[in-house]
Amino acid sequence: MEPMTDTPAADVATLSFEQARDELIQVVSRLEQGAPTLEESLSLWERGEALAARCEEWLVGAKRRLEQARGESAEA
Numbered sequence: 001m002e003p004m005t006d007t008p009a010a011d012v013a014t015l016s017f018e019q020a021r022d023e024l025i026q027v028v029s030r031l032e033q034g035a036p037t038l039e040e041s042l043s044l045w046e047r048g049e050a051l052a053a054r055c056e057e058w059l060v061g062a063k064r065r066l067e068q069a070r071g072e073s074a075e076a
Contacts, residue, residue, distance in 0.1 A: 012047075012050045012051060012053075012054045013054065015051075015054055016058075017054075017055060017058035017059075020051045020054040020055050020058070021051075021055055023047075023051055024048055024051040024052060024055065027044050027047055027048040027051060028048065030044055031044050031045065031048070
């Protein structure tokens with residue numbers, strides 16, 4: 001498993017769905033293992049929230065594209 005990137009939340013917007021998902025899995029794993037400090041736990045939590053939001057953006061976009069494709073094929 002690759003180490004987590006320590007990029008700011010703004011950089012999350014540049015991640016692909018797969019990159020965000022994979023890093024989110026790492027964040028969850030580290031949180032489940034127990035972070036050594038409260039500050040690290042909060043930092044991981046915030047990163048996880050940003051990654052989850054990025055994944056949601058990708059999924060919403062994919063759903064919209066599917067709905068558009070279905071609408072176009074129904075009109076044909």
